[in-house]
Amino acid sequence: xxxxxxxxxxxxxxxxxxxxxxxxxxxxxxxxxxxxxxxxxxxxxxxxxxxxxxxxxxxxxxxxxxxxxxxxxxxxxxxxxxxxxxxxxxxxxxxxxxxxxxxx
Amino acid sequence: xxxxxxxxxxxxxxxxxxxxxxxxxxxxxxxxxxxxxxxxxxxxxxxxxxxxxxxxxxxxxxxxxxxxxxxxxxxxxxxxxxxxxxxxxxxxxxxxxxxxxxxxxxxxxxxxxxxxxxxxxxxxxxxxxxxxxxxxxxxxxxxxxxxxxxxxxxxxxxxxxxxxxxxxxxxxxxxxxxxxxxxxxxxxxxxxxxxxxxxxxxxxxxxxxxxxxxxxxxxxxxxxxxxxxxxxxxxxxxxxxxxxxxxxxxxxxxxxxxxxxxxxxxxxxxxxxxxxxxxxxxxxxxxxxxxxxxxxxxxxxxxxxxxxxxxx
Numbered sequence: 571x572x573x574x575x576x577x578x579x580x581x582x583x584x585x586x587x588x589x590x591x592x593x594x595x596x597x598x599x600x601x602x603x604x605x606x607x608x609x610x611x612x613x614x615x616x617x618x619x620x621x622x623x624x625x626x627x628x629x630x631x632x633x634x635x636x637x638x639x640x641x642x643x644x645x646x647x648x649x650x651x652x653x654x655x656x657x658x659x660x661x662x663x664x665x666x667x668x669x670x671x672x673x674x
Numbered sequence: 675x676x677x678x679x680x681x682x683x684x685x686x687x688x689x690x691x692x693x694x695x696x697x698x699x700x701x702x703x704x705x706x707x708x709x710x711x712x713x714x715x716x717x718x719x720x721x722x723x724x725x726x727x728x729x730x731x732x733x734x735x736x737x738x739x740x741x742x743x744x745x746x747x748x749x750x751x752x753x754x755x756x757x758x759x760x761x762x763x764x765x766x767x768x769x770x771x772x773x774x775x776x777x778x779x780x781x782x783x784x785x786x787x788x789x790x791x792x793x794x795x796x797x798x799x800x801x802x803x804x805x806x807x808x809x810x811x812x813x814x815x816x817x818x819x820x821x822x823x824x825x826x827x828x829x830x831x832x833x834x835x836x837x838x839x840x841x842x843x844x845x846x847x848x849x850x851x852x853x854x855x856x857x858x859x860x861x862x863x864x865x866x867x868x869x870x871x872x873x874x875x876x877x878x879x880x881x882x883x884x885x886x887x888x889x890x891x892x893x894x895x896x897x898x899x900x901x902x903x904x905x906x907x908x909x910x911x912x913x914x915x916x917x918x919x920x921x922x923x924x925x926x927x928x929x930x931x932x933x934x935x936x937x938x939x940x941x942x943x944x945x946x947x948x949x950x951x952x953x954x955x956x957x958x959x960x961x962x963x964x965x966x967x968x969x970x971x972x973x974x975x976x977x978x979x980x981x982x983x984x985x986x
Contacts, residue, residue: 586698589698599677599678614678615678616678619679619795620678620679621678621679621681621684622677622678622684623678625678625683625684625687625697626946627701627703627946629703629763632765634759634946636681636683636944636945636946637679637681637683637794637795637945638791638794638795638945639757639758639759639760639791639945639946640791641759641765650765651759651765652784652787652788652791652853653787653788653791653848653850655850655852655853
Protein backbone atom coordinates (compact mmCIF):
# COMPACT_ATOMS: atom_id res chain seq x y z
CA UNK A 571 0.00 0.00 0.00
CA UNK A 572 1.38 3.39 -0.96
CA UNK A 573 -1.12 5.28 1.17
CA UNK A 574 -2.12 7.27 -1.89
CA UNK A 575 -5.57 7.12 -3.48
CA UNK A 576 -6.64 7.61 -7.06
CA UNK A 577 -8.73 10.74 -7.38
CA UNK A 578 -10.84 11.93 -10.29
CA UNK A 579 -9.44 15.32 -11.34
CA UNK A 580 -10.97 16.13 -14.73
CA UNK A 581 -12.97 14.51 -17.52
CA UNK A 582 -10.85 13.50 -20.49
CA UNK A 583 -13.28 15.40 -22.71
CA UNK A 584 -12.45 18.60 -20.83
CA UNK A 585 -8.70 18.36 -21.38
CA UNK A 586 -7.13 20.83 -23.78
CA UNK A 587 -6.10 18.59 -26.67
CA UNK A 588 -2.35 18.12 -27.10
CA UNK A 589 -1.84 20.76 -24.47
CA UNK A 590 -1.61 21.32 -20.74
CA UNK A 591 -4.70 21.83 -18.60
CA UNK A 592 -4.76 23.46 -15.17
CA UNK A 593 -6.71 21.55 -12.53
CA UNK A 594 -7.35 22.48 -8.93
CA UNK A 595 -7.47 19.53 -6.58
CA UNK A 596 -8.25 20.67 -3.07
CA UNK A 597 -5.57 23.21 -2.28
CA UNK A 598 -3.26 21.90 -4.95
CA UNK A 599 -2.72 23.17 -8.46
CA UNK A 600 -2.01 20.37 -10.90
CA UNK A 601 -0.94 20.36 -14.52
CA UNK A 602 -2.49 17.60 -16.63
CA UNK A 603 -0.84 16.92 -19.97
CA UNK A 604 -2.53 15.41 -23.01
CA UNK A 605 0.46 13.92 -24.81
CA UNK A 606 0.89 11.61 -27.83
CA UNK A 607 1.50 8.67 -25.49
CA UNK A 608 -1.25 9.37 -23.00
CA UNK A 609 -2.13 11.54 -20.04
CA UNK A 610 0.47 12.70 -17.52
CA UNK A 611 0.31 14.98 -14.50
CA UNK A 612 2.63 17.04 -12.36
CA UNK A 613 2.54 19.75 -9.78
CA UNK A 614 1.78 22.94 -11.68
CA UNK A 615 4.46 25.26 -10.34
CA UNK A 616 7.93 25.30 -11.84
CA UNK A 617 10.55 24.26 -9.27
CA UNK A 618 12.95 26.90 -10.62
CA UNK A 619 11.13 30.21 -10.42
CA UNK A 620 7.66 29.23 -9.22
CA UNK A 621 5.78 30.20 -12.38
CA UNK A 622 2.64 28.33 -13.42
CA UNK A 623 3.59 25.69 -15.98
CA UNK A 624 -0.02 25.57 -17.18
CA UNK A 625 0.61 28.89 -18.96
CA UNK A 626 3.67 27.43 -20.65
CA UNK A 627 4.31 25.91 -24.05
CA UNK A 628 3.63 22.19 -24.37
CA UNK A 629 4.94 20.14 -27.26
CA UNK A 630 5.04 16.37 -27.42
CA UNK A 631 6.22 15.38 -23.97
CA UNK A 632 7.96 18.60 -23.01
CA UNK A 633 6.45 21.33 -20.89
CA UNK A 634 8.26 24.63 -20.98
CA UNK A 635 7.99 27.18 -18.20
CA UNK A 636 6.49 30.48 -19.41
CA UNK A 637 8.92 32.57 -17.36
CA UNK A 638 12.40 31.30 -18.31
CA UNK A 639 11.67 28.50 -20.80
CA UNK A 640 13.21 25.91 -18.50
CA UNK A 641 11.67 22.63 -19.61
CA UNK A 642 10.75 19.20 -18.27
CA UNK A 643 9.79 15.86 -19.75
CA UNK A 644 6.31 15.25 -18.36
CA UNK A 645 6.74 11.46 -18.43
CA UNK A 646 9.33 11.37 -15.68
CA UNK A 647 9.84 15.00 -14.66
CA UNK A 648 13.39 15.04 -16.00
CA UNK A 649 14.72 18.58 -16.65
CA UNK A 650 15.53 18.98 -20.34
CA UNK A 651 16.49 22.65 -20.56
CA UNK A 652 18.19 25.16 -18.29
CA UNK A 653 17.56 26.90 -15.99
CA UNK A 654 15.60 23.87 -14.78
CA UNK A 655 18.12 21.55 -13.12
CA UNK A 656 16.01 19.48 -10.70
CA UNK A 657 13.30 17.02 -11.78
CA UNK A 658 9.77 18.31 -11.43
CA UNK A 659 7.36 16.37 -9.24
CA UNK A 660 5.25 14.14 -11.44
CA UNK A 661 2.09 12.42 -10.25
CA UNK A 662 0.86 9.03 -11.32
CA UNK A 663 -2.04 9.49 -13.72
CA UNK A 664 -4.47 7.20 -15.54
CA UNK A 665 -7.75 7.33 -17.40
CA UNK A 666 -10.72 5.45 -15.98
CA UNK A 667 -14.27 5.66 -17.35
CA UNK A 668 -13.57 8.89 -19.19
CA UNK A 669 -11.99 10.55 -16.17
CA UNK A 670 -8.37 11.46 -15.58
CA UNK A 671 -7.35 10.08 -12.23
CA UNK A 672 -4.28 11.14 -10.30
CA UNK A 673 -2.78 9.29 -7.41
CA UNK A 674 -2.11 11.61 -4.56
CA UNK B 675 -4.64 27.24 -2.94
CA UNK B 676 -1.05 27.29 -4.18
CA UNK B 677 -0.52 29.85 -6.90
CA UNK B 678 2.35 30.55 -9.26
CA UNK B 679 4.28 33.77 -8.93
CA UNK B 680 2.78 36.81 -10.60
CA UNK B 681 4.41 37.40 -13.97
CA UNK B 682 3.57 39.84 -16.76
CA UNK B 683 1.90 36.92 -18.52
CA UNK B 684 -0.31 35.94 -15.60
CA UNK B 685 -1.23 39.59 -15.21
CA UNK B 686 -2.09 39.91 -18.89
CA UNK B 687 -4.28 36.80 -18.69
CA UNK B 688 -5.94 37.90 -15.45
CA UNK B 689 -6.65 41.37 -16.80
CA UNK B 690 -8.10 40.01 -20.04
CA UNK B 691 -5.46 41.63 -22.25
CA UNK B 692 -4.88 38.18 -23.64
CA UNK B 693 -7.04 35.06 -23.66
CA UNK B 694 -5.70 31.57 -23.10
CA UNK B 695 -6.65 30.57 -26.65
CA UNK B 696 -4.80 33.56 -28.07
CA UNK B 697 -1.77 32.75 -25.94
CA UNK B 698 -1.81 29.19 -27.19
CA UNK B 699 -2.02 30.28 -30.81
CA UNK B 700 0.80 32.84 -30.41
CA UNK B 701 3.09 30.27 -28.77
CA UNK B 702 2.90 27.70 -31.57
CA UNK B 703 6.33 26.91 -33.00
CA UNK B 704 7.53 25.65 -36.33
CA UNK B 705 10.90 25.05 -37.96
CA UNK B 706 9.76 26.33 -41.37
CA UNK B 707 9.67 30.11 -40.84
CA UNK B 708 13.08 30.16 -39.17
CA UNK B 709 14.71 27.96 -41.80
CA UNK B 710 13.39 30.24 -44.55
CA UNK B 711 14.53 33.32 -42.66
CA UNK B 712 17.90 31.76 -41.96
CA UNK B 713 18.35 31.06 -45.67
CA UNK B 714 17.74 34.72 -46.41
CA UNK B 715 20.07 35.59 -43.52
CA UNK B 716 22.90 33.58 -45.07
CA UNK B 717 22.24 35.23 -48.44
CA UNK B 718 22.49 38.68 -46.84
CA UNK B 719 25.75 37.65 -45.18
CA UNK B 720 27.01 36.32 -48.50
CA UNK B 721 26.10 39.66 -50.05
CA UNK B 722 27.98 41.75 -47.51
CA UNK B 723 30.92 39.34 -47.65
CA UNK B 724 31.00 39.76 -51.45
CA UNK B 725 31.02 43.53 -51.00
CA UNK B 726 34.17 43.23 -48.88
CA UNK B 727 35.79 41.04 -51.49
CA UNK B 728 34.88 43.46 -54.28
CA UNK B 729 36.25 46.46 -52.40
CA UNK B 730 39.41 44.73 -51.13
CA UNK B 731 41.90 47.19 -52.65
CA UNK B 732 39.91 50.33 -52.03
CA UNK B 733 38.90 52.55 -49.12
CA UNK B 734 35.36 51.32 -49.79
CA UNK B 735 36.27 48.19 -47.87
CA UNK B 736 35.59 50.14 -44.67
CA UNK B 737 31.91 50.87 -45.36
CA UNK B 738 31.63 47.30 -46.68
CA UNK B 739 33.07 45.94 -43.42
CA UNK B 740 30.72 48.20 -41.47
CA UNK B 741 27.75 46.72 -43.34
CA UNK B 742 29.05 43.23 -42.68
CA UNK B 743 29.46 44.20 -39.04
CA UNK B 744 25.86 45.32 -38.75
CA UNK B 745 24.74 41.88 -39.89
CA UNK B 746 27.29 40.07 -37.72
CA UNK B 747 26.34 41.83 -34.49
CA UNK B 748 22.71 40.92 -35.13
CA UNK B 749 23.66 37.31 -34.47
CA UNK B 750 23.01 38.48 -30.95
CA UNK B 751 19.31 38.80 -31.81
CA UNK B 752 19.21 35.32 -33.28
CA UNK B 753 21.09 33.89 -30.33
CA UNK B 754 18.72 35.68 -27.99
CA UNK B 755 15.76 33.99 -29.67
CA UNK B 756 17.56 30.64 -29.44
CA UNK B 757 18.06 31.23 -25.72
CA UNK B 758 14.27 31.30 -25.46
CA UNK B 759 13.89 28.21 -27.70
CA UNK B 760 11.55 30.18 -29.91
CA UNK B 761 13.38 30.11 -33.25
CA UNK B 762 12.86 26.45 -34.09
CA UNK B 763 10.34 23.96 -32.87
CA UNK B 764 13.12 21.36 -32.79
CA UNK B 765 14.75 22.20 -29.49
CA UNK B 766 18.22 20.93 -30.43
CA UNK B 767 18.36 23.31 -33.41
CA UNK B 768 17.98 26.26 -31.03
CA UNK B 769 20.98 25.04 -29.04
CA UNK B 770 23.14 24.44 -32.12
CA UNK B 771 22.33 27.73 -33.84
CA UNK B 772 22.62 29.63 -30.55
CA UNK B 773 26.09 28.23 -29.94
CA UNK B 774 27.23 29.15 -33.46
CA UNK B 775 25.92 32.70 -32.97
CA UNK B 776 27.70 32.90 -29.63
CA UNK B 777 30.96 31.85 -31.25
CA UNK B 778 30.59 34.61 -33.84
CA UNK B 779 30.03 37.34 -31.24
CA UNK B 780 31.99 36.07 -28.20
CA UNK B 781 29.00 35.15 -26.07
CA UNK B 782 28.95 31.59 -24.68
CA UNK B 783 25.43 30.31 -25.13
CA UNK B 784 24.87 28.52 -21.81
CA UNK B 785 26.13 31.48 -19.79
CA UNK B 786 23.99 33.87 -21.78
CA UNK B 787 20.95 31.69 -21.15
CA UNK B 788 21.37 31.84 -17.38
CA UNK B 789 22.17 35.54 -17.38
CA UNK B 790 19.24 36.31 -19.63
CA UNK B 791 16.81 34.33 -17.47
CA UNK B 792 17.82 36.54 -14.56
CA UNK B 793 17.27 39.59 -16.74
CA UNK B 794 13.71 38.43 -17.35
CA UNK B 795 13.19 37.87 -13.61
CA UNK B 796 14.54 41.25 -12.54
CA UNK B 797 14.04 43.38 -15.63
CA UNK B 798 15.34 46.93 -15.20
CA UNK B 799 15.67 46.60 -11.41
CA UNK B 800 18.89 48.35 -10.46
CA UNK B 801 21.30 46.04 -8.66
CA UNK B 802 19.34 42.93 -9.63
CA UNK B 803 19.09 42.91 -13.43
CA UNK B 804 22.45 41.55 -14.67
CA UNK B 805 21.89 42.94 -18.16
CA UNK B 806 20.76 46.39 -17.13
CA UNK B 807 22.37 49.19 -19.10
CA UNK B 808 22.57 52.14 -16.72
CA UNK B 809 20.98 55.40 -17.79
CA UNK B 810 23.91 57.65 -18.79
CA UNK B 811 24.25 60.74 -16.61
CA UNK B 812 26.24 62.70 -19.16
CA UNK B 813 26.62 62.89 -22.92
CA UNK B 814 30.14 61.56 -22.41
CA UNK B 815 28.83 58.42 -20.69
CA UNK B 816 26.29 58.05 -23.46
CA UNK B 817 28.94 58.20 -26.17
CA UNK B 818 31.31 55.96 -24.25
CA UNK B 819 28.64 53.26 -24.03
CA UNK B 820 27.89 53.59 -27.74
CA UNK B 821 31.58 53.16 -28.55
CA UNK B 822 31.17 49.56 -27.29
CA UNK B 823 34.51 49.87 -25.46
CA UNK B 824 32.93 49.15 -22.04
CA UNK B 825 30.96 46.30 -23.61
CA UNK B 826 34.00 44.56 -25.08
CA UNK B 827 36.01 45.13 -21.91
CA UNK B 828 33.21 43.44 -19.93
CA UNK B 829 32.88 40.56 -22.41
CA UNK B 830 36.58 39.76 -22.61
CA UNK B 831 36.88 39.99 -18.83
CA UNK B 832 33.86 37.74 -18.44
CA UNK B 833 35.06 35.01 -20.79
CA UNK B 834 38.59 35.06 -19.36
CA UNK B 835 37.17 34.89 -15.83
CA UNK B 836 35.08 31.84 -16.73
CA UNK B 837 37.94 30.19 -18.60
CA UNK B 838 40.08 30.58 -15.49
CA UNK B 839 37.42 28.81 -13.44
CA UNK B 840 35.87 31.75 -11.65
CA UNK B 841 32.46 33.41 -11.50
CA UNK B 842 31.61 36.82 -10.10
CA UNK B 843 29.34 37.02 -7.05
CA UNK B 844 26.51 38.23 -9.29
CA UNK B 845 26.99 35.30 -11.66
CA UNK B 846 26.96 32.84 -8.76
CA UNK B 847 23.51 34.14 -7.94
CA UNK B 848 21.96 33.07 -11.24
CA UNK B 849 24.10 30.09 -12.29
CA UNK B 850 23.35 26.96 -10.25
CA UNK B 851 26.35 25.20 -8.72
CA UNK B 852 25.91 22.10 -10.84
CA UNK B 853 26.43 24.23 -13.96
CA UNK B 854 29.59 26.10 -12.89
CA UNK B 855 31.94 23.55 -14.43
CA UNK B 856 29.99 23.58 -17.71
CA UNK B 857 30.22 27.38 -17.89
CA UNK B 858 34.00 27.18 -17.37
CA UNK B 859 34.25 24.47 -20.03
CA UNK B 860 32.23 26.51 -22.53
CA UNK B 861 34.51 29.54 -22.10
CA UNK B 862 37.65 27.38 -22.50
CA UNK B 863 36.24 25.71 -25.60
CA UNK B 864 35.34 29.07 -27.11
CA UNK B 865 38.82 30.47 -26.50
CA UNK B 866 40.29 27.22 -27.78
CA UNK B 867 38.34 27.48 -31.04
CA UNK B 868 39.48 31.10 -31.48
CA UNK B 869 43.06 29.98 -30.84
CA UNK B 870 42.78 27.23 -33.46
CA UNK B 871 41.36 29.70 -35.97
CA UNK B 872 44.20 32.17 -35.38
CA UNK B 873 46.86 29.46 -35.53
CA UNK B 874 45.32 28.19 -38.78
CA UNK B 875 45.44 31.71 -40.22
CA UNK B 876 49.07 32.07 -39.15
CA UNK B 877 50.02 28.71 -40.64
CA UNK B 878 48.26 29.34 -43.94
CA UNK B 879 49.18 32.99 -44.15
CA UNK B 880 45.58 33.79 -45.04
CA UNK B 881 44.32 36.44 -42.63
CA UNK B 882 41.02 37.02 -44.39
CA UNK B 883 38.89 36.37 -41.33
CA UNK B 884 40.36 39.48 -39.71
CA UNK B 885 38.76 41.49 -42.50
CA UNK B 886 35.60 39.45 -42.97
CA UNK B 887 34.83 38.83 -39.31
CA UNK B 888 36.94 40.50 -36.60
CA UNK B 889 37.17 44.09 -37.83
CA UNK B 890 33.52 44.12 -39.04
CA UNK B 891 32.44 42.80 -35.64
CA UNK B 892 34.14 45.65 -33.81
CA UNK B 893 32.92 48.20 -36.37
CA UNK B 894 29.35 46.92 -36.04
CA UNK B 895 29.07 46.55 -32.28
CA UNK B 896 28.26 50.24 -31.65
CA UNK B 897 25.15 49.67 -33.78
CA UNK B 898 24.11 46.82 -31.51
CA UNK B 899 24.82 48.97 -28.45
CA UNK B 900 22.65 51.70 -30.03
CA UNK B 901 19.83 49.17 -30.45
CA UNK B 902 20.24 47.50 -27.06
CA UNK B 903 19.93 50.90 -25.38
CA UNK B 904 16.48 51.38 -26.88
CA UNK B 905 15.02 48.37 -25.09
CA UNK B 906 15.08 49.61 -21.49
CA UNK B 907 17.36 52.63 -21.05
CA UNK B 908 15.38 55.69 -20.07
CA UNK B 909 12.39 53.68 -18.99
CA UNK B 910 11.49 53.62 -15.28
CA UNK B 911 13.53 51.26 -13.10
CA UNK B 912 10.45 49.49 -11.78
CA UNK B 913 9.10 45.95 -11.97
CA UNK B 914 6.02 46.94 -13.99
CA UNK B 915 6.57 45.51 -17.46
CA UNK B 916 4.22 47.97 -19.12
CA UNK B 917 6.56 50.76 -17.97
CA UNK B 918 10.09 49.40 -17.81
CA UNK B 919 10.42 48.22 -21.42
CA UNK B 920 10.16 50.02 -24.73
CA UNK B 921 8.82 48.63 -27.98
CA UNK B 922 10.27 50.40 -31.01
CA UNK B 923 8.45 50.50 -34.32
CA UNK B 924 11.15 50.08 -36.95
CA UNK B 925 11.26 49.37 -40.67
CA UNK B 926 11.21 45.89 -42.21
CA UNK B 927 15.00 45.54 -42.77
CA UNK B 928 15.69 46.27 -39.11
CA UNK B 929 12.91 43.90 -38.02
CA UNK B 930 14.50 41.24 -40.20
CA UNK B 931 17.93 41.78 -38.69
CA UNK B 932 16.73 41.82 -35.08
CA UNK B 933 14.32 38.90 -35.44
CA UNK B 934 11.42 41.17 -34.43
CA UNK B 935 13.03 41.89 -31.09
CA UNK B 936 12.04 45.54 -31.53
CA UNK B 937 8.72 44.26 -30.13
CA UNK B 938 10.57 44.09 -26.87
CA UNK B 939 7.78 44.79 -24.42
CA UNK B 940 5.68 42.09 -26.05
CA UNK B 941 8.62 39.71 -25.76
CA UNK B 942 8.98 40.48 -22.07
CA UNK B 943 5.27 39.95 -21.54
CA UNK B 944 5.33 36.49 -23.07
CA UNK B 945 8.86 35.25 -23.71
CA UNK B 946 7.53 31.92 -25.02
CA UNK B 947 6.12 33.57 -28.13
CA UNK B 948 8.33 33.02 -31.21
CA UNK B 949 9.72 36.00 -33.10
CA UNK B 950 7.35 35.48 -36.05
CA UNK B 951 4.26 35.86 -33.83
CA UNK B 952 5.45 39.03 -32.06
CA UNK B 953 3.86 41.42 -34.59
CA UNK B 954 0.49 39.71 -33.95
CA UNK B 955 1.05 39.88 -30.20
CA UNK B 956 1.85 43.57 -30.63
CA UNK B 957 -1.62 44.16 -32.06
CA UNK B 958 -3.09 42.62 -28.89
CA UNK B 959 -0.91 44.41 -26.37
CA UNK B 960 -0.10 47.72 -28.07
CA UNK B 961 -2.43 49.71 -25.82
CA UNK B 962 -0.97 48.20 -22.65
CA UNK B 963 2.75 48.76 -23.25
CA UNK B 964 5.11 51.62 -23.98
CA UNK B 965 5.53 52.03 -27.72
CA UNK B 966 8.06 54.36 -29.38
CA UNK B 967 6.56 55.05 -32.81
CA UNK B 968 9.69 56.86 -34.03
CA UNK B 969 11.78 53.70 -33.71
CA UNK B 970 15.37 53.43 -32.52
CA UNK B 971 16.12 57.10 -33.23
CA UNK B 972 13.02 58.16 -31.33
CA UNK B 973 14.16 56.12 -28.35
CA UNK B 974 17.55 57.84 -28.42
CA UNK B 975 15.92 61.26 -28.69
CA UNK B 976 14.02 60.31 -25.54
CA UNK B 977 17.23 59.18 -23.80
CA UNK B 978 19.09 62.34 -24.83
CA UNK B 979 16.18 64.49 -23.64
CA UNK B 980 16.33 62.80 -20.26
CA UNK B 981 20.10 63.37 -20.00
CA UNK B 982 19.57 67.04 -20.90
CA UNK B 983 16.78 67.48 -18.37
CA UNK B 984 18.68 65.68 -15.60
CA UNK B 985 21.60 68.01 -16.14
CA UNK B 986 19.21 70.91 -15.68
